[in-house]
Amino acid sequence: MSAAYLIVEMRINDHEQYKAYMAAAAPAVKAAGGEYLARGSRHESLEGDWQPHRVVVLRFPSYEAAKSFYDGDVYGDIRKLRAGTTEYFNMVLVDGM
Known part of the structure; x- marks a missing residue:
């Protein structure tokens, strides 16, 4: 069985309220066997038109x-x-490989 990945792109417009979501989501992800690999870290588009604000x-x-x-x-x-x-x-x- 291979790993699977959730990939999210978003633009946050209420950072204070979003902090409550992040605080609750992190332990729920861990409890479900998941882990964050990247969470709003530095990124840049290398090809194409995709310009995500946060990944x-x-x-x-x-x-x-x-x-x-x-x-x-x-x-x-x-x-x-x-x-x-x-x-x-x-x-x-x-689905991962």
Whole structure:
């Protein structure tokens, strides 16, 4: 079974409220077997038109573990903390090799 990755791009417009989401999300990710590989760190576009404001990359032990985390009640409640804090929030789940 290969790892899976959640890749997120976002633009935060309410940093203070978003901090509550980040504080709750981190332990939930860890409890689900996930880990942050990149979280808002330095980045640059090397090709194409993609100009994300903030990028986050998480690794989970499997695709199923990542889906279970995302679809679960715990993260469902945590997502409510994010409501209204971002201009956009795009997330994709990618199966690893």
